[in-house]
Amino acid sequence: MKKILQRAKENLTASKLDLGIFISCIIVAGLCITVLAILISRDLTMDNEVVFYETASPTDAPQTTQEITTMTETTTAQQDTTYTYDVMEDGSEVRQTELLQADITAGSSWSANGERYVQYNIVIRNISDHTISGWELVLNFDGTVYVSDSWGGVYTVYDDRILIEPVAYTQELQPGETKETGVILYADQYPDLVKYSIKTEGVSQCVSMEETTAVTVDEPENNVTENTENQGSSEEETTGQAAQDPQKNQTTYTSGSLHVSGTNLYDSQGNIFQIRGVSTHGLSWFPEYVNSEAFASLKSYGVNTIRLALYTSEYNGYCTGGNKQELKDLVKKGVQIATEQGMYVVIDWHVLSEGNPNTYKDDAVKFFDEMSRTFANQTNVLYEICNEPNGGVEWSEIKSYAETVIDVIRNNDANAVIIVGTPTWSQDVDVVSQSPLGSRYSNIMYALHFYAATHKDSIREKLNTAYSRGLPVLVTEFSICDASGNGSLDKESAAEWMNLLNKDGIGYIAWNLSNKDESSSLLKSSCSKTGGFTADDFSQSGQWYFNQLP
Structure with a gap:
């Protein structure tokens, strides 16, 4: 009897063990199936x-x-x-x-x-x-x-x-x-x-996206049309003057919306786009040159961009007693005319004598908010938010100002190219290249200004340094005289500058469209025309510049 009870006990123990193994197998199998189901149901493939x-x-x-x-x-x-x-x-x-x-x-x-x-x-x-x-x-x-x-x-x-x-x-x-x-x-x-x-x-x-229009696509045309229209040209040829063929192919804003990638500006087809522009003088000084005939004439000599220089301080400046509404209307007129002529246009907040762009930051915010709302749907408008910070203003101060103004523009226009001035009259691009604006800011370029008779190897080296560090630079103002905007011309230094800019595909805008009696004026002081310019109307610096344009 004792042996029978012992055997029964052994059989019961074995049965419990088999049952435990069976239940454990079921649990493991269930977990495996659950894990497999989760992996299969994942919405995104992990392999790539x-x-x-x-x-x-x-x-x-x-x-x-x-x-x-x-x-x-x-x-x-x-x-x-x-x-x-x-x-x-x-x-x-x-x-x-x-x-x-x-x-x-x-x-x-x-x-x-x-x-x-x-x-x-x-x-x-x-x-x-x-x-x-x-x-x-x-x-x-x-x-x-x-x-x-x-x-x-x-x-x-x-x-x-x-x-x-x-x-x-x-x-x-x-x-x-x-x-x-x-x-x-x-x-x-x-x-x-x-x-x-x-x-x-x-x-x-x-x-x-079939149920909502949250995504809007403004896709530019695939084909770029070269503009060969002859506008405001002259058949006159003068020795040593700008005897350009006004019917040559010209790149206009039919190249589509511009964007910044790496160190360069690109057109809608992915080609490096080199701005070749002319800046007005202060709009308060010379408003008469903002007209269709003038812009068409410049375009016929190879200019693809107009810069509208709105002074903040000097001579009826926007922030110092000038008629704000009239000046804004003049800027808007300039944009409209440039657009009609198929040209790009830079709206320039021309900081100069105040030195620090933060001096009139509130005015700048309101101005660029209005302008960027007005032109949000245009692909040919660029914004230069501070011309020449100077007077010892640090990059950190400019940077803070830029972040504020850029955010205002971006609230209205997510894609426009924005140009930020740099310390020391927009010369210290090498300093900026050490600490540019954060990567959340796209389509940003940095201004470099030079006057060839004053700014030579040392400023060219600043550009080389900034470019090598990946900073996108645009020369939004230059001339071939000295830094005063007057004095003798240095064509040798100017040639070195142009070779450097063309080699790296960096755009440039010449100062200035006026007949002011100074070396940097592109028109002779004796020229009373406000459009339809011929080669004989150009000053020495004007003749030199228009001969540079391809």
């Missing part, structure tokens, strides 16, 4: 991920990829979601979630190296009543896309989808606050955004 960190230029992106271990699940079901719509100024509707809203705009587009590029600008807005910390945005395109450049976020590419996560300064949003991010994409054809999903605080909303 490329992580793009916030970067000022494509070369700043890290060369290695980084695995993302957590991934937001996006939803396509919208039955349980209540949406409202914001009606934008252009009449389009932008769908809102209950917490965050994403306004996405397709801006400049161009072709290069067989690829199609487009810049997407994104504004994330907190529409809730509390602070939000952290968000994720997923963009779905109609085909495989690649990132050339990005700012304001960490961009991870999964074939036809991009995950965007915030960086430190775009992470947190107070109620009503907006944060900006953006990316330049390229693909073998125009990369259309199909839908996007935004997630925060565990709530994920998906928006189909």
Whole structure:
């Protein structure tokens, strides 16, 4: 009997062991199936991920990829979601979630190296009543896309989808606050955004682009038309003067919207675009040259850009007693005429005698807000926000001013090229190259000014240093006389400058369109014309300059 009880006990123990093993196997199998289901259901394929960190230029992106271990699940079901719509100024509707809203705009587009590029600008807005910390945005395109450049976020590419996560300064949003991010994409054809999903605080909303017009595309024409129209030309030829052929091919703003990449300015086709311009003198001094005949005449000699110099202080300056409305109207007239002539135009806030651009910062903010709202839909307008900071003003002070004014312009125009003045009468571009504006600012250039008889090897070396460090520079004012705007001409130094600028594809704008009795004036003091200029009307510096233009 004892043996029978012992055997029964052994059999019961074995049965419990087998049952435990069986139950453990079932649990493990269930866990495996769950993990497999999660992996299969992930919305984004992990095999082809490329992580793009916030970067000022494509070369700043890290060369290695980084695995993302957590991934937001996006939803396509919208039955349980209540949406409202914001009606934008252009009449389009932008769908809102209950917490965050994403306004996405397709801006400049161009072709290069067989690829199609487009810049997407994104504004994330907190529409809730509390602070939000952290968000994720997923963009779905109609085909495989690649990132050339990005700012304001960490961009991870999964074939036809991009995950965007915030960086430190775009992470947190107070109620009503907006944060900006953006990316330049390229693909073998125009990369259309199909839908996007935004997630925060565990709530994920998906928006189909078939159901909302949140994305607007202003794609320029694919073909560039060379303008060969003869306007205001002369058949006269004078020895040693500008005997240019006014019917030569000219590059005008039919090159489309301009954009900055690396050290250079590019047109909508992805080609380096070299500005070759003329600046007015102070608009209060010489308003009569803002007319169609004058601009058409300059264009016929190869000029593709007009700079409108609005002095802030001197002689009825905008901030020191000048008639603000009349001056603004004159600027707007100049933009209109340049546009009609197929030319680019720079609106120049001509800081000079006050030295520090912060002196009239409030006026600058209001002025550029109005101008950028007025010309937000034009692709030929550039903004120069402080002509020549001087008097010992540090770059940090200029930088602070620039950030304020740029934000105002960007609120109205996400893509316009903006030019920032540099210390010491816009000469210290080498100093700026050590600490340029942050990478969240795109399409930014930095001004260099020179007068060839005064500024020689030392300033050219500053340019070389800045260029080698990747700083995009535009010469928005120069002449071939001394720094006073008068005195003798130095054509040898001027030739060295032009060789350097042309070698690196750096644009330049000559000072100045007037008949003022000084060496830098492009017209003779005896010339009473305000348009229809012939070669004989040009001063020595004018003859030299127009002979430089291809």
